[in-house]
Amino acid sequence: MKYNYYPGCSLERNASAYHDSTMAVAKPLGIEFQEVNDCNCCGAVEFMAIDKMQAYALIARNLSLAEQQMSNGENLVAPCSACFLNLSKCDAYLSASPALADKVNKALAAGGMHYTPGQVHTRHLLDVAVNDVGYDAIAKKVSKPLYGLRVAPYYGCLIVRPGFLDKFDDPEYPTSLDKLMRTLGATVVDFPMKAHCCGGHMTQISEPVALYMIHQLLKNAADYEADVITTICPMCQLNLDAYQHNVNKAYGTHYNIPILYFTQLMGLAFGLSAKKLGFGKEFISAAPALIKIGVKPPKKPKKKRPSKQELPMPVMPEEE
Amino acid sequence: MTIDTLDIAASPMPATVPKRSFLQEVIEDTPGSDPRFEMCIQCGTCGGSCPSGPDMEYSPRRIFAMIKADMREEVLKSNTFWYCVSCYYCMARCPQQVHITDLMYTLKRKAVREGYCRKSTASDAPDFSEFFADAVLKYGRSFELGLATRYHLRHHPLGAIKMATGMGLEMMRKGRMDLTPRRIKNVDQLQAILSKAEEIARQEREQGGVA
Numbered sequence: 390m391k392y393n394y395y396p397g398c399s400l401e402r403n404a405s406a407y408h409d410s411t412m413a414v415a416k417p418l419g420i421e422f423q424e425v426n427d428c429n430c431c432g433a434v435e436f437m438a439i440d441k442m443q444a445y446a447l448i449a450r451n452l453s454l455a456e457q458q459m460s461n462g463e464n465l466v467a468p469c470s471a472c473f474l475n476l477s478k479c480d481a482y483l484s485a486s487p488a489l490a491d492k493v494n495k496a497l498a499a500g501g502m503h504y505t506p507g508q509v510h511t512r513h514l515l516d517v518a519v520n521d522v523g524y525d526a527i528a529k530k531v532s533k534p535l536y537g538l539r540v541a542p543y544y545g546c547l548i549v550r551p552g553f554l555d556k557f558d559d560p561e562y563p564t565s566l567d568k569l570m571r572t573l574g575a576t577v578v579d580f581p582m583k584a585h586c587c588g589g590h591m592t593q594i595s596e597p598v599a600l601y602m603i604h605q606l607l608k609n610a611a612d613y614e615a616d617v618i619t620t621i622c623p624m625c626q627l628n629l630d631a632y633q634h635n636v637n638k639a640y641g642t643h644y645n646i647p648i649l650y651f652t653q654l655m656g657l658a659f660g661l662s663a664k665k666l667g668f669g670k671e672f673i674s675a676a677p678a679l680i681k682i683g684v685k686p687p688k689k690p691k692k693k694r695p696s697k698q699e700l701p702m703p704v705m706p707e708e709e
Numbered sequence: 710m711t712i713d714t715l716d717i718a719a720s721p722m723p724a725t726v727p728k729r730s731f732l733q734e735v736i737e738d739t740p741g742s743d744p745r746f747e748m749c750i751q752c753g754t755c756g757g758s759c760p761s762g763p764d765m766e767y768s769p770r771r772i773f774a775m776i777k778a779d780m781r782e783e784v785l786k787s788n789t790f791w792y793c794v795s796c797y798y799c800m801a802r803c804p805q806q807v808h809i810t811d812l813m814y815t816l817k818r819k820a821v822r823e824g825y826c827r828k829s830t831a832s833d834a835p836d837f838s839e840f841f842a843d844a845v846l847k848y849g850r851s852f853e854l855g856l857a858t859r860y861h862l863r864h865h866p867l868g869a870i871k872m873a874t875g876m877g878l879e880m881m882r883k884g885r886m887d888l889t890p891r892r893i894k895n896v897d898q899l900q901a902i903l904s905k906a907e908e909i910a911r912q913e914r915e916q917g918g919v920a
Contacts, residue, residue: 398851403885427894429849434795435841438817446906482741499905500898550797560801586760586796594834670883
């Protein structure tokens, strides 16, 4: 299966573990990705707050690039929930409002581009994995089932809400990721807050507001004794992972739950090496979870400082 | 005083089209199909579903009532829409299918354009969006290090130092943060598109629209 691939800004650096693991599982899944050439930022949740026309033109440039390089109606895949929402929402609103589409195309024309609303169908990577590849095909590829690993499946917001193009899962209580994790052999814990918000950009704007939301999610996962939380969005991963320490400080808790991308867990179950799947980049180390399922965690980079033995240490003369 | 004695001709009201209400302005400034703002039945499902609702000065339900009451200044000075995290719970649950999250973006844009955001209790927040947009305009990509540095140095310099030496350093050590921005190849093309978009919106505003 061929897809156009829109990585977005996060996957290039901050969420490179997501990108690496996506590329690693593509082959066993039988997926071929063609990256959208020279794509730009989708605007995240920020650009729309500044300028509407520019925000739509920004997203439409990506859609236009995807439209140009599509050969026979392949879908566009976005692994980031915010990119997925922006691309699909822009297409839906341009289709719904010809006046807006006309203005956006006038702007695109300044760069010699054009986009026909409705041409590019954007889908999330999870949707493609469970619906196009399918649970059965995934199950056939599992060589090292994640037996015994207790996983809390975390969806976050934008993948299931509001669903502009197609609602592939329930907006309140989604289950596709649960089912995928079970396919991989993991034990899926009950996680009632699975579709709640991670706080998004509030970690920057008003940290206490974000820490409250992150704390609720971590508490919920810890209450159900999850070994790891698995996520499908770079923003959710960053907030729950990098801010876990701050939550512990603010709430006097001792959470130590690794936050892993679903593609990383899928790769492990396919028998791929932890290093190839981008393990080791998480703030909360996944090593204990990896050991639990019998996977060797990637080696920590050696410190360059020479060992004590190599240092010229003063030696006491031996007593006779 | 009877109706007959009223001098209608001397009334100070100009004989032009009645002024557009705040609600009407907000509706026209919201993209896509009909955002259904007039359909709000004040049930409060939105506020009850909002994860940052407790920190908002006015709940989304109350903001709707205030917009309908033409309370422009109070609405645009509030922190409500700046605390919206775009989780779309309100929109998914609204029994009237009102496009609530889109409303929050429209209010953000209005507050920035009309300068009310500087008087808000969340007056730092607009800078985060603005600095993010600046980087995208310049490079075509977001630039996390530049954004975090610029935003925190401006608003909480002490916190910025703490962040740089703690989380920032760890991000770099793990190879999760770029030291320099990444630029797309065709940045000139993107800038031409975006400045044209700005021009279109400006022309429309000058002609009385709200793009």
